[in-house]
Amino acid sequence: MAAISMKNIVKRYGDGFPAVNDVSIDVADGEFMILVGPSGCGKSTLLRMVVGLEDITSGDMIIGDRRVNDLAPRDRNLAMVFQNYALYPHLSVYENIAFPLRLAGEKDEEVDRKVRQASATLELDEHLDRKPGNLSGGQRQRVAMGRAIVRDADAFLFDEPLSNLDAKLRGQMRTEIARLQKRLGITTIYVTHDQTEAMTLGDRVAVLKRGVLQQLASPRELYENP
């Protein structure tokens, strides 16, 4: 069973050409799936339909064994991993990671156990008392991922997380994300317009053009048959 299954997904915004046109993609459990294509090809729209931020015109969105077309984002158990701006500057790393658990009203001991476990996995133990402003870009990225994993989300979703960074930091973060995704074994969908990211990060790459799925293959297959 696929972790996330998009079946014949269509999105029309007006009466024009569909932004997403009959796209079917099965993302396997633990897989790192890239959605790539030029600006305007429909990748953000598709991701927003997975998360539930955009209505689906037709088709089925399946997460695990549930059809989620009509489920609100909070009922889908997915985690959008946002870049720096989503961290609270006045809160410590600990409280940033704990935030969703506090919101859910979990007990202090439970919060502590989950935060410590996540920070160990993400190698953030030594930084728990620091504020995001004093962290490196890679560390901030890990805090954002920590906040997502304490919730036990079924999948991570990234929308162009590195697009505002300089080339050097982008390279580091790319490596970091790939390493952590494999370590956590969490199903991931990652949107980018960057070919290098697409070819280096993913297990498989879905290439979109004008709303249509052009190719769905491993980076190696794409490299050999561009």
Ligand code: ADP
């Ligand atoms: P991207 O970087 O993904 O190409 P865009 O600049 O296309 O982002 O879109 C930015 C925001 O504007 C998004 O929230 C998107 O939904 C919205 N948007 C994009 N195109 C249109 C449009 N033609 N009409 C209304 N809103 C749009």
Ligand code: ADP
């Ligand atoms: P990408 O993420 O690949 O840049 P988008 O999914 O943002 O592409 O956009 C796909 C198409 O849908 C574009 O033509 C864009 O202008 C259009 N679009 C996106 N969001 C909206 C919106 N809210 N209203 C109308 N058109 C939109």
